[in-house]
Structure formats: C-alpha cells, structure tokens
Amino acid sequence: MDHELYLEKLKTSINILSDILDTENYGMCIVDRDGRIVLWNYEKFFHLKESDVLGKPVTEVLENTRLHIVAKTGVKELFQLQQINGTNVIANRIPLEYNGELIGAAGTIIFRDTKELGSLYIQMEKIENSFKAYQSEIAMMYRAKYTFDDIHTINDKMLSLKEFCKVIAQSDASVLIRGESGTGKELVAQAIHNGGPTASYPFISIGCASVPTDQLEVELFGSEGIGDAKPRIGKLELADEGTLFLDELGSMSLDMQTKLLRVLETREFSRVGSNKKIHFKARVIAATNENLEEAIEGRRFRQDLFYRLNVIPVHLPPLREKMNDLPCLCEVLLPKPRFGYHQEKLTIDKSTYKIFAKHDWPGNVRELRNVLERASIVCTGPTICPEHLPEYLQKYNLSSSGSAGKGFYRQEIENLERRLIQNALFNNQGNKVEAAKQLGIQRSLLYKKIKDYGIET
Ligand SMILES: Nc1ncnc2c1ncn2[C@@H]1O[C@H](COP(=O)(O)OP(=O)(O)OP(=O)(O)O)[C@@H](O)[C@H]1O
Ligand SMILES: [Mg+2]
CATH class of the missing domain: 3.40.50.300 (P-loop containing nucleotide triphosphate hydrolases)
Known part of the structure; x- marks a missing residue:
C-alpha cells in the first residue's frame, strides 16, 4: 500500500467516524506531506466545500495554521489555542506516519464552548492584570530606600x-x-x-x-x-x-x-x-x-x-579607619532643623570634633548618628559642644584640656561659661563687640575665652 492509498483509507475511516463523532463542534482536516489538503471536514465552520479546497495548500485556506509545519517536523502539537476568524479554538495537530515515514498531518479543532473560552480568557486577563498590579504594589512596599x-x-x-x-x-x-x-x-x-x-x-x-x-x-x-x-x-x-x-x-x-x-x-x-x-x-x-x-x-x-x-x-x-569622613558624615547625620525646635542649622564645635577624633567608635556610623541625635536634643543653642555629648565621650574632653582630674565643679563652670559665650555670639550674629557687651565683659577677655574653648565664630 503506498502513501496515497493509505491516506485514502484514512479518509474513508474518518468519514465513517465523523458520523459518530460530535460533528457539531468538531472538525478535522488532513494534509499530505507537502501541506496540501486531502481531507476537509471543516465545511460547517468555514463555509467552504471540500471540493473547493482539496489539493490546495492549507496555508492558503486556513488562518494561522501550522499543519504544514507538523507534516514536515513530525512533532505533534496538542491543545493549542488558535485564532480563526477572530475566535479562539482548541487545535490538535498530529503527524501521520506510514511505515515509519512521515506522510502528512491531521488537524482537529474544537469549537465547542468558545463562548466559555472567551469568558475564561477575560477572567484570565483580569487575573493577570491584578497579578501585575500586586506585583508592582509589592515592589513599592518593599522598596529599597537608599541609593x-x-x-x-x-x-x-x-x-x-x-x-x-x-x-x-x-x-x-x-x-x-x-x-x-x-x-x-x-x-x-x-x-x-x-x-x-x-x-x-x-x-x-x-x-x-x-x-x-x-x-x-x-x-x-x-x-x-x-x-x-x-x-x-x-x-x-x-x-x-x-x-x-x-x-x-x-x-x-x-x-x-x-x-x-x-x-x-x-x-x-x-x-x-x-x-x-x-x-x-x-x-x-x-x-x-x-x-x-x-x-x-x-x-x-x-x-x-x-x-x-x-x-x-x-x-x-570601620569608622576609626576613615576618620577623615567625620565632618561629611556629621553634616548628613545631624538632624535637620525643625519648626519650634532648632530652627537654625546646627554646627559642631571644634572641641567636639577633637573628642570625636579620639574615640574608637565601636558602633561606627550608627553610634555617631545616635550621638548627634542625642546632642541635638540636649543642645539648646546653635552649636554642639562637648557638654552635649554622652558621658562616655566626655572623658576625652578632660584629658584633652590637660585638666585630667579637674573637679566636677570647675568642669561645670567651664561648660556654663562656654555656653554663655556661644549663646551671646549667636544672639548677636557672631558680632564679638556686641556679644561682649551683652555678657558685660571686656572684649579682650571674650577673645581669650573663645580661643581657650575653641569656639567656632
Ligand atoms: N557612608 C555613609 N553615609 C551616610 N550614612 C551612613 C554611611 N554609613 C552608614 N550610614 C548610616 O549609619 C547607619 C547604620 O548603617 P547600617 O544600618 O547600614 O549599618 P549595618 O552595617 O547594617 O549595621 P548592623 O551590623 O548593626 O546591622 C544608618 O543610619 C546609615 O544610613
Ligand atoms: Mg544592618
């Protein structure tokens, strides 16, 4: 039996079968290995008679067909969605072999429930869209803050x-x-x-x-x-x-x-x-x-x-290995001025920096941030001075001024004096003559104190 004869036999059996198959919603088409139509059971769907299409390349008759490809590759394709005349149908494409040789391909389509399929499609689209929306929502929720x-x-x-x-x-x-x-x-x-x-x-x-x-x-x-x-x-x-x-x-x-x-x-x-x-x-x-x-x-x-x-x-x-970063880190980590609180930008006194330089910073930048936050709360003036620092940092202050063992009383007096001078300078926009006047001290004494305390003017 040669190929053609085999295809003929197949056609006859299919025609017999189609009497028992659900022909309402089901159709079949067979092509030979050149992709030419040898059986056409799609009349009711495409309003094309078998006699009109027999022998024609399937690609000329059917939209989006892949039957001619399956007839060449021999690879079957099952349950594929295919668009025909604007409708989605389910298509199966099966290669036909005779004596181990590829001789064509059979395609079946199911038109059944296309309406249901349509609504399924809409549902799927909806789910897909809301999935995408959730995805971007999640991305927003879990956004990385820093760049x-x-x-x-x-x-x-x-x-x-x-x-x-x-x-x-x-x-x-x-x-x-x-x-x-x-x-x-x-x-x-x-x-x-x-x-x-x-x-x-x-x-x-x-x-x-x-x-x-x-x-x-x-x-x-x-x-x-x-x-x-x-x-x-x-x-x-x-x-x-x-x-x-x-x-x-x-x-x-x-x-x-x-x-x-x-x-x-x-x-x-x-x-x-x-x-x-x-x-x-x-x-x-x-x-x-x-x-x-x-x-x-x-x-x-x-x-x-x-x-x-x-x-x-x-x-x-660690921070102690990049101490030259201290000023720029202080600049960004100092809390920003807030209404009703520090309305002016805070600055850091030289003597405070001297203390920072002596510390080992085991808690690194986070420790520095905490120290500055605390200081900005304790400090009422515009400048952060050693006395605004936590106690564990104050120890460097004592040893730095060569007054290790300086009594608590003297230390407190010095702190107060420093604060008074800083406030006076601040109140007088840095004008030392006016500041001295406000404090009721000689200008020369004010200059000396500013130098001794390393106050920034
Ligand atoms: N180079 C930097 N510039 C600005 N801010 C910094 C810098 N390095 C650290 N910080 C700040 O220091 C704080 C601590 O940083 P981070 O939380 O990333 O540290 P970590 O190494 O994860 O600490 P841990 O091991 O304790 O979890 C944060 O507020 C961060 O913004
Ligand atoms: Mg961390």
Whole structure:
C-alpha cells in the first residue's frame, strides 16, 4: 500500500467516524506531506466545500495554521489555542506516519464552548492584570530606600569601594557584605539593588538573627497552609526578580544553611508542606559582622555556603579607619532643623570634633548618628559642644584640656561659661563687640575665652 492509498483509507475511516463523532463542534482536516489538503471536514465552520479546497495548500485556506509545519517536523502539537476568524479554538495537530515515514498531518479543532473560552480568557486577563498590579504594589512596599547618593564619603578607600559597588550592581552575582556593626552594610546592600537593572523589583530583607530558628524556614520558604492555616508567601517568593537581603547571616542555623544552599544551587524551592517547585529568581546579597572564617573553623557555618555567597566580597571599613569622613558624615547625620525646635542649622564645635577624633567608635556610623541625635536634643543653642555629648565621650574632653582630674565643679563652670559665650555670639550674629557687651565683659577677655574653648565664630 503506498502513501496515497493509505491516506485514502484514512479518509474513508474518518468519514465513517465523523458520523459518530460530535460533528457539531468538531472538525478535522488532513494534509499530505507537502501541506496540501486531502481531507476537509471543516465545511460547517468555514463555509467552504471540500471540493473547493482539496489539493490546495492549507496555508492558503486556513488562518494561522501550522499543519504544514507538523507534516514536515513530525512533532505533534496538542491543545493549542488558535485564532480563526477572530475566535479562539482548541487545535490538535498530529503527524501521520506510514511505515515509519512521515506522510502528512491531521488537524482537529474544537469549537465547542468558545463562548466559555472567551469568558475564561477575560477572567484570565483580569487575573493577570491584578497579578501585575500586586506585583508592582509589592515592589513599592518593599522598596529599597537608599541609593549610592546616600553613601557619603571623602575617604579614598570608601570612594573606590563605592565605585566598585556601582559596577557590581549591574551583575546578578551573589554579594557578601562584611563589616562591623553600624558600618553601613544595609545601606550599601540597598544602594546596590537600586543601582542595578532590577531596581523596580522588590528588595526583601530578612534578619536571620531576629527571626527564631524554627520560624525562619516558613519566613523564607512560605507555607502551604495545612489544615485551617492560610498559605503564606515566603521571602524567597516575594523577592521574585528583585533582591533577597540576608542580614546577620552568621546567625543562621546549620540546618537552615543547608536548605538555603540547596535553593542557591538548584534555583528552586518549595513552600513548607508542598512539593510544588517554585523557581527562585532573586539576586542574593548577604551581610554579616561575624568572623565567618572562625565560624567555619568551629563548624558553625558551612564552607560551601560561604563560597556560594562570597562570589563578590565587599568589606566595609570601620569608622576609626576613615576618620577623615567625620565632618561629611556629621553634616548628613545631624538632624535637620525643625519648626519650634532648632530652627537654625546646627554646627559642631571644634572641641567636639577633637573628642570625636579620639574615640574608637565601636558602633561606627550608627553610634555617631545616635550621638548627634542625642546632642541635638540636649543642645539648646546653635552649636554642639562637648557638654552635649554622652558621658562616655566626655572623658576625652578632660584629658584633652590637660585638666585630667579637674573637679566636677570647675568642669561645670567651664561648660556654663562656654555656653554663655556661644549663646551671646549667636544672639548677636557672631558680632564679638556686641556679644561682649551683652555678657558685660571686656572684649579682650571674650577673645581669650573663645580661643581657650575653641569656639567656632
Ligand atoms: N557612608 C555613609 N553615609 C551616610 N550614612 C551612613 C554611611 N554609613 C552608614 N550610614 C548610616 O549609619 C547607619 C547604620 O548603617 P547600617 O544600618 O547600614 O549599618 P549595618 O552595617 O547594617 O549595621 P548592623 O551590623 O548593626 O546591622 C544608618 O543610619 C546609615 O544610613
Ligand atoms: Mg544592618
């Protein structure tokens, strides 16, 4: 039996079959391997008689057809949505073989429930649109606040680090930010996210130390809502195409480390209580102030996870190693003037800077921010002076003026004197003659005091 004969037989059987098939909503068309129509059972849908189309290339008769392609590739296509005359139909395309040789293709379409299909389409479109709206809502909710412009520095090392971070922001490689507490790890992580191509996607932060170990898994992976419990979306899912920021990484339990490593290696995860795989698309930035090498040695941290995350290491220097940044940091961290409070911009006295320079700043920039915030509340005048600083910093003041062991009484008198002079200068817009007059002292004495106390005028 040759090909043509085979096709003929097939046609006959199909014609017999079509008597029992649901011909109302169902149609069939067969093409030979050149894509020419050999059977046409679509009359009722297209108002074209079989005799008119037999032998014609199917591409000339049917809109959006792929039958001629299936007749060439031999790859079947099932349940495809196809638009014909503005309506969606479900199409199947099956290659026909005879003696192991491709001889054509059969196409079937189902017109049934097209109305339902139409409304299904509208529903799907609606769901898709609201999904997109939620996605951008999530991105808005979990927006990273800081950008590279918020990293203030004039320090050479920090400046080149900032430039380096701008470059790596463009990639999606994992970053491990290390540095003492308060050195700006979160600030840098946010700036990297905002400086990169996925800035409009969410920045999801999770503090591994602040979530109890037994809750961290659900927090990260989400859960399927077993029993009455509602399903929960995890941070891995929320981060989607954005950034997952794993803060305080060193506190993560070994068990969680193993689970996280698996996600990073397979780029897949499942919600707790589910087997369904979800693709993990986010970039990972981790941060820690712990000595991870020691933790690895002590078997508290997995070496393989360390290597996975440490693709791009970023090491933030402590404040004591970038003391030339003090003035510019003070400038941005000093609370801004507020109505009814400090209406003038606050300045920092030279002697205050001298104290700052002597301190080690174990809490780094965050400690500096707190010190300045406190000082701005305590200080009633326009200038922040040593007496506005917390006690633990005052000790540097005593030793600096060579008056170590100076009695409390003398110290307090000096503080008061300094404040009086500063206020007088402020009230007289820095005019020393007027300030001296207001204070009722000689101008020369005022000059001497200004010099002794290092008051800025
Ligand atoms: N170079 C900088 N310029 C401006 N502000 C900075 C800079 N570095 C740090 N800060 C500020 O210092 C504070 C602490 O920064 P951040 O929270 O990023 O520190 P961290 O390293 O994450 O600290 P921790 O280890 O305690 O979590 C923030 O208010 C941040 O804005
Ligand atoms: Mg932090």
